[in-house]
Amino acid sequence: MRFKTELRNIRTFSKLVAALNTLEKIAWVRLDDDTVRFTVIPDTGSQVWASLSVDTIFDSYHIQSNEANNTINLELPLGPLQRALKSALNSNHASLRLTKRDGIPMLSMTIHTMTKDAPSAARRNKNNSNNNNNNDDQMGSYNDDNDPFSENSLYQQESLELTMKREREKVITQDIPVRVLHPDTVETIMQPKVREPDVHIMFPPLLQVKAISDRFTKLAITTAASSSSSSRREAQNPKLELSATMHGSLRLRLIADTLDITSVWDSCLENPELDPAVLPVPIEEHPSTKYREAGPDKWATVRVDGKDWSRVLSVGRLEASRVIACFTHEHALILYVYVRRADDDYPGVGAGRGGDDGDDVVTYYVSSINT
């Protein structure tokens, strides 16, 4: 079993990991010849299935195993991975490989980096060059007797050559503990099955959605905190109601004991066309067609946990090229977040499912809370 690669688009990789890390600490990573898949399945809350084509984040990629497609399944902690990627952010180059240390498998990230030229060193250079002036020391001038060369055995003057060190590359190795999973153990993990969506809609910028959602959630918590205790438990997990139509409207609503607030994007969003070729049913029979025909007042609605939804929306940091939400009425919301590639803006292909067509997509499965 071998895995070795150079890293590229570290910023994107790092943001993805950060977004996943908000939902769960440990991820299942599946590597094969073509794709990298990160899966996060928290005990409670939304699942994420992120699928990236290998060359989005990797370069000079080598993988080898006994499984089909050279698949390797790993379980890894996201916190350390995020931390390691942070080290790699401004590096000259970084690579990742699967190795073993003390018998424990490790994902070892090797980072070649430089330290920034120290400002104090620069200042010191200056000092040494105009030492005669006896000032501008970073410590300030403390000499009252105005004798910078007074003999003092305790404090030796530094010699000039010390300050002229050439900056060299440092090699940082970050070892992330991992578990190698047997194919049998991951066989049973499946993407959730959801029936064809009733409404699919292009989401407004996630920052907007997150700002409003978070505001609603906080409102619910604060208002409930001052009201009766019976609703307190409820208040700890405020629920948001998300609805959308096939006529370009999205609605965000909070209903609490004393509150009912709604925010609507009114008919200003796009409902992308479906590609009939990939649909399991003829386009005429597809539920979305029925919703479209039912007019702009036919809403598909899901209820989500406010805090969990906020964690889901933290994917916004990825600067997605677009986000498509699929509403299945009273059942689930699926969020497809298309990852923008740093080097070339990858054109999306319809509202495809998963990353089978080579798209880099992060898929969130948010199930609706039934009351």
Add this chain to the structure above:
Amino acid sequence: MVILNFTLSEEGVSVFHDALACMYKFSDDVCLEARRDKLTLTTLNISKSAYVCFTFAANRFFSRYHFEGNAQYRDRFFCQLYIRSLLSIFRSRQGGDSARDKDASIERCDVAIDDGPGKKSRLIARISCRNGITASHSLPFESKPPTHAKFEKDEAGNRWSISSSTLRQLMDHFGPGIELLDINTDDDDHVVNFTCFTDKVQKRGPHGNEAVLKKPLHTNISVEMAEFNEVEVQDKLHIIISVKDFRAILQHAQIISGELATYYSEPGRPMKLSYSADGILCEFILMTVGEQDAITQKHKNTRARASKTPKPGSGPGPGPASKPDGSVANNEAKDVPKPAQKPPQQKTPPQPRQTQFEIRPPPIPPRSPVAARTDRSDSPLFVEQGDEDRQWDPVDREDEEEMDNARVEWNATGEPVLLRHFPLVARKKMANIHSRTRRPCELAVYWQDRLCPVMSQTDLLGDSSQPSSFLRHVSCCLLCLFFC
């Protein structure tokens, strides 16, 4: 009577504050020691594994500095203060809206220490701000002699120095949850490695696999030797210190100066880090994790410690006379894994260093120097401590000052198992001694009865059993005195 009087400039105040802030990461209180030519701030952390010393040169650091001894403090004045209260005094005041308001920043700070018979002992700091406001603070202090850690530079053959800012930036790559820093060299690759790790999660039960994922990042940073200003380190030598201390030091070092120098000998022996700038010298003495500790931690087996064998060739081996004692001690450690000691070990495996300082009771002025000399010459003092009648040897007449000066020394072997609660005992006794030393007649009896058990413990613990090492110790004491 004003004993000490000095003035700090604006920059001086901030440097003073930085120094205190750094010390505050190690301890709650600081010892101030003033002499004619310098002001020294020292502190020792609570586990006595780290010692911090900042020296400010009287003529270079201060705008004005005046020390005048009195009868009690002839050559030096010392006191102990809370760092927190000092920090709040010397904290920098921002100018606020410099356009609207007159500058509220500090112009200068006058500090005076008033002490003497019939006087209130106070440290008075008067802060003069640019906007004309003067704030006076009066702090009580405790008259307590400073504790100095000893470091034998001759012994420390390994040294390196590097730009502190480079090192500080490298530290940023270490993730959270790590505790130990292993500094080692590889001559083949011409690199110095800084490796951070922890052994906090080390229980590998049936579900140990889960725990594996909870381990923090294991980070290694290789820095080419050419990057260093000086490297002279034994190949493949691993020296392990606490990351927390190292971080605290670097944080301050980066503010102060461009170069950080370190000196150390071998695992289990102290390491010294120092850097200096105009008028200020910063020194840190850290205890390094002993080899046994390191092995234990590497193998993640706390029991391994019990079966250790005396390390050959490291320092003076146990003398023939002390061998029985030594072996007893070892056997004890081997056969009886003391239950009282085990739990703390398991609870705090990442605790890098047990208390490694060995506090020697302050020497006493001998009744006659001759007696002292005979005592020393015929005493295999540290050899046959088994019998408890041995009297602790007074060092020298000149050591009188040392009466007030509890000297602290690193334990010679750094064996953690036996040393665990010794220093505390020693300290208590010492306190007793302090209260009694004023009456010489009581002294002899007292020393014989009380002190010798302590000394015998010292014997078992350290390898000071050798006369040679004892002599070395004496000479070190003298050196220390000289330095003080």
